[in-house]
Amino acid sequence: EAEELILLDFWASMYGMRVRIALAEKGIPYEYREEDLRNKTQLLLSMNPVYKRIPVLIHNGKPICESSIIVEYIDQVWNHKSPLFPPSGDAYARARARFWADFIDNKLYQTGRKLYTTKGEEHEASRNEFIECLKLLQGELGDKPYFGGESFGYLDVSLIPFYSWFQAYETYGSIDFEHECPELIAWAKRCIREKESVSNTLPDLPKVFAFVQHLRKRFGID
Numbered sequence: 001e002a003e004e005l006i007l008l009d010f011w012a013s014m015y016g017m018r019v020r021i022a023l024a025e026k027g028i029p030y031e032y033r034e035e036d037l038r039n040k041t042q043l044l045l046s047m048n049p050v051y052k053r054i055p056v057l058i059h060n061g062k063p064i065c066e067s068s069i070i071v072e073y074i075d076q077v078w079n080h081k082s083p084l085f086p087p088s089g090d091a092y093a094r095a096r097a098r099f100w101a102d103f104i105d106n107k108l109y110q111t112g113r114k115l116y117t118t119k120g121e122e123h124e125a126s127r128n129e130f131i132e133c134l135k136l137l138q139g140e141l142g143d144k145p146y147f148g149g150e151s152f153g154y155l156d157v158s159l160i161p162f163y164s165w166f167q168a169y170e171t172y173g174s175i176d177f178e179h180e181c182p183e184l185i186a187w188a189k190r191c192i193r194e195k196e197s198v199s200n201t202l203p204d205l206p207k208v209f210a211f212v213q214h215l216r217k218r219f220g221i222d
């Protein structure tokens, strides 16, 4: 029967963007369904009862949850083109890619979130930690064009969505990324310039910025 592929997502989610980029890299058609995270659908609640979070990829009725796991699933199931993970024979490269994807998941979102939700000491601490995280990632990139080496890969997919939040991070974090991590900014612009899967997926930075302004009002921060 016809293959059914549904993605439960939210337009501004850097995690959802990872899945959209991976699906676009593979050229896989799918049905996109936008969730209102303050009024979740029964489908989301039943497909991800543990975390009740997007993204969820529903493949022939079976849910796959957690963006990094969904990207790995996509890479394995649709392995006919654009491999994202290092080759299965290179266990070390795979382990290293998973380490840095885990670093991004553990550090970047939480620290970045504090840039626009805190003030004073906590803000200063999260600003320093955020910059440190970006410098470590810049170090991992080194002089390669992509984290995947010569080609766009799993770690590039994992990190590039955060770039769409950079105007918000820059403004509310008072961070000058060109000064702090110029090679990382060059990498992000290279991804947008050379990968249609990225330029067709990332929302405009001002749109995300306006969303964050809306969040700050909702949190009563402004």
Ligand SMILES: N[C@@H](CCC(=O)N[C@@H](CSO)C(=O)NCC(=O)O)C(=O)O
Pocket (backbone or CB within 6 Å): 010, 012, 013, 014, 015, 037, 052, 053, 054, 055, 065, 066, 067, 068, 105
């Ligand atoms: N580790 C998970 C994070 C997903 C997530 O935070 N999803 C958020 C929206 S994006 O920030 C979400 O669905 N939040 C809804 C809620 O928390 O109620 C992943 O990588 O998929």
